[in-house]
Amino acid sequence: MLVAHLVRPQGRNGELIADILTDFPERFAERPHLWVLSPDGKASRPVELENYWLHKGRIVLKFAGIDSISEAQSLRNLDVVIPRDQRVPIEDDSFYIDDLIGCRIIDIGSANTSDIGAIVDVDCETASTPLLIVQSETNREEILIPFAKAYLSKIDLDQKRIEMTLPEGLLTINAPFTDEEQVKEDLPS
Known part of the structure; x- marks a missing residue:
């Protein structure tokens, strides 16, 4: 550690x-x-x-x-x-950051269960809830996912797998506007 x-x-x-x-x-x-x-x-x-x-x-x-x-x-x-x-024992609902690194985030809340990507880091400084920094499988960008109990379904550190029910729109909240959205919002191209 x-x-x-x-x-x-x-x-x-x-x-x-x-x-x-x-x-x-x-x-x-x-x-x-x-x-x-x-x-x-x-x-x-x-x-x-x-x-x-x-x-x-x-x-x-x-x-x-x-x-x-x-x-x-x-x-x-x-x-x-x-x-x-030799690590310090921690509470049952707490985790060491290095145990989370490499775990795959699986969104089981959508119609199709999807593998979002692997945790590459955890940001415990910028928000009251730790943010999992996940390397997206689809576009190779980093996605920030709150490590909130409300989203957690199952954590299996041995299998390096975390199942979450993510709210709709969380994964695309910071995505760039599509051409259709730019027209709708009357944004310059």
Whole structure:
């Protein structure tokens, strides 16, 4: 599970400033044994956390054996992860974002059940309800779908499948006007 992204060295003693990618930054105190992972996910290595502190909306991490700017520079742009079995237990109706990524959204509310696409990200910042960012199968555009209980029918994380009953018009709300709609609305072409 992704908990931070190492941005750059911070200071002269091997510290690194990182973007916080967890809702539980206080848990760094309980997890001295972490892993750093390359952006492509192919290379990883264990690291031991010596110290950490919050700084201007980010976190500064100090790992054992990383004691200079150049050593810290070698970790730049790596991700800090913990094994899935060490994740904080969450409520039954809550989900980790990384569990949702890759799940297929299936709209079972329309006359024909349709596969909308796969979740590529989740936006928890811009709205009161998290927005699933889904890569459309039909036009390759991103679609924003509210992750609202009212729309959810079934979530099967093992099968990477989320069934939803989406309101009519949700998937086309931001679509460009057709020629017919432009004429009807008297819009310039």
